[in-house]
Amino acid sequence: MLRYILKRTAYIIVLFLIISFLMYSLYNLIPSDPARSEVEPMRNMLKPAEYEALYKQTRLELGLDDPLPWRYARWMGFVPDRFGDFNGIVQGNFGYSNFFKKPVIDIIPEPMKFTVLINIFITIFALGITIPLGIKIAVKKDTTLDRSVQVFSVLGYSIPIHIIGLVFIFLFAVILRWFPVMGMKTPGSNFTGWAAVKDFIYHITLPVIVLVFASLGSMTRYVRSAMLDALSMDYVRTARAKGVREKVVIYSHAWRNALLPVITLIIGWFLGIFGGSTITESTFSLNGMGRLNIQSLTNKDYELALAIQLFYISIALVGRLLTDLSYGFVDPRVRITK
């Protein structure tokens, strides 16, 4: 098992290096001159000599005059920067945001904190609703309940989350005035302690409801499908024939066997805690990772975008390993021995 983990970890490192190089190259292949883009808005305020000096200085600061492999190696921290220091990803420097004019490492914590927090709420509510509901409608297959849930889950699955967000805002924020339209705190408030917590929950309730609502469809249907497969198995029929209580048949026999395909999704959800919802965060003006990611792309803030995306790649690579390992815990038949 340990050998397997070490082997997979080595693969992850190699894969990360390859992906990071490819992504860095792709971003640098985009036909643009970041120095030009940066100084361009100031052109009307500068005379040619000033503009030239500023342009040259910006190219130097951004290190644009070096060849691509050298820039990648410097960005990773394998070769020294213009000050002679090794200061890259390996050393914990995730780059410099050209938009915020700050190190990337100083920008990510706040949105990450928010995203993790809101996603914990969403994951708890979504799994708390979908798993029991999926089991229930699988057991009550073809009943009115099953059909109703199917219809609603298709609706939730099919309607774009942006539309759900706007409809909910109109209903709960504009008409009923139960929740605020946008933001993460009451403007100008200086709450502390429980008042701050209450204010925060007040602001994130509607986005959480929207995200939970939008995620119900797929997971419910997935659980239902896995349970239906399990319930049709011979061992379930045998258990029922032996007179085992229906609850035990469902939760001990069927659900445990249905868990294997569902576990992939559940782990994915937990890993998704770090990933923000671009659309919902933008709709509700929430400072989360999803919005930061899309903002970094629209601002052409490529070092920030790269850092965010490489973080997600790392999560995905580690997540894949965890998923594989978890199968062994759930189902002894697929336990990894080497």
Place this chain on the structure above:
Amino acid sequence: MKKLVALLMAGLMLIGVIGVGAEPVGSGEIIYASTTEISGDWAHGAIWTNNATDNMIRGLINDYSTISFNQGGAMVNNASVTESVEGVVNEDGTKTFTIKVAQDLVFNDGSPITAKHFVAGPLLFSSPTLLGMGSKNQAYEYYVGGQAYRNNGQVLEIPEGTSDEDKTKLEEDFKAAVTASVAEGNAAFEGIRLIDDYTFSVTIVSKYIPYYYDLSYASFSPLSIAMWLGEGYDVKDDGEGAYIVGDMTAETLAPKIENARFLTEGRVTAGPYSLVSYDVGAKQAVLEINPNYKGNFEGQKPSIQKLIIVKAEKATQFDALETGAINLISGLTGGDEVNKALDLVAKGGFETVNYERNGYGKIQFASDFGPTQFKAVRHAVAHLLDRQEFATTFTGGYGALVHGPYGLAMWMYQESEEELNEKLNTYPYSVETATQLLVDAGFVLNAEGGEYTTGVRYKKVTEKEAGTYEHNVTLADGTVLMPAIIEWSSTTDNPVSELLVTMLANNPDLATAGMEIRQSVMDFDQLLLWMYRDKSQGEQYGVPKYGMFNLATNFTPVYDQSFSFTLKPEEIALGYNVNFIFDEQLDKLSMDMVYGVESTDPEGFRKIWVEFIDLWNELLPEIPLYSNVYYSIFADKLKGYTENPIWGFAPAIVYATVEE
């Protein structure tokens, strides 16, 4: 399990409902919504970042500039800050401004402001250390001794005939020498002098004098030396110029500057408002009245106690306004947004102000190659686009049309409106006129060199005119024919481009006239590369390809078009004269307008401006498409609030009040 889930959901909902009872926005507050996110960099001006919302906040917390812009965009002495600003032209052609500042000025923390605080900014931000740390301050260029100061007194000498490789090496060694010299001491800035505690002077290099806007050279804002640099630092003048006392090495300064740029609580500034808090997570900034503020250039002090700046989203900003989550949205444009704003006003509880944009959306020609090098072709394109209809459609009826590089709110335009109405060609829609222009310009052939009957028109061109244009046809006898085909570069997801496709490129009258416009859609950065012919990102960009671009331009109160039509190759290589129009008179007028007129002669400036606009309109390096009308909507508790293109939220809110 079911019970637990139900309980959790109910709990969350209950807490949400409890939150409904949260205190409403009180009186004396305005919540300003911006769709541009705050970055939290509060450094003076655009030294590091040029974010619009940051700039607006900087304007609210820093207003003790010696020179201000008034509501009409004219530069005036800030009477609250200065006792006198006197300019004298010296025998060597330089000009010295001597500025005496008021003796009762204090920062928001109550500490006194003296002359050295006004010169501390340029000394700090133009220092080699700060320039190496990303400061974009290039103003040292204007002042005597600026180049020497930015190099800490070091001089780079490159012997004639030095190879490029050796030159690069010398420059690198020089940079290292400059950095090393900072550790030994700080150079003085010859052109910036501290005369006494409340008086300083600045001397402008002769090549930038006379200059119509020369008062801008005398514009300085105070900077808290204590907050930016801390203890052990000071500004002195020993007779050779002002200089900073203290360790200016990057190792020492970097953490100080990083802290000062983003410092919120305890930030020492001098403006109508003080920054009270900035929530990085929620992206909200709170500002409160600075009780130590003396007033703006008219002595006006603010009366709204608290300003809260929040981030809003376009999709939900009107819902947020309606529910009171925000109180003011500025800069709305286009039919959809303006109509939504007017609907809210009709419902009650809101008011709007509107103003014409100081700029315009445009078609920009490359006027030195291909068919767009011919004035007749540029004129023909203008005649083949119904610009009035275009402006009305694009702006949803909330826009206007200009016929040159000006805004309708500019004082020069307003004083010259009748004259311009007589002089300027409005290029009315007319396929006949466009066709005749092409015929007169020699576009009378077909691709084989025969007489034109249908399709695209061709013109016999000289070798120089032909250039490397990709669509040229060379006949057997060596004659080169150029077709009336224009390659057009436009950006992705651009509604202006989409409307141009409909109203110009796909307009059947374009084909009737014998022209063709071929659109290429690309990223804006790539468009810039083609526009500037920037070979640094690929040799292909160095070869002229696109004769037409669609972009927009805005004007600042300093209407300075100098260098924009330069004929000098080295300035063109830097990206000046992006129209590639080489007309000596246009270049001369654009330079004379600001460098040939004293600042005391607005009438002289206006006359040259009219000549410039008239010639520009005739040469037509660009076709103005629309000039939006901007709307700002706000809760009607806000009274006395006005805006115009050069009088935005920061100066305007100082005059406004809140009545609950």
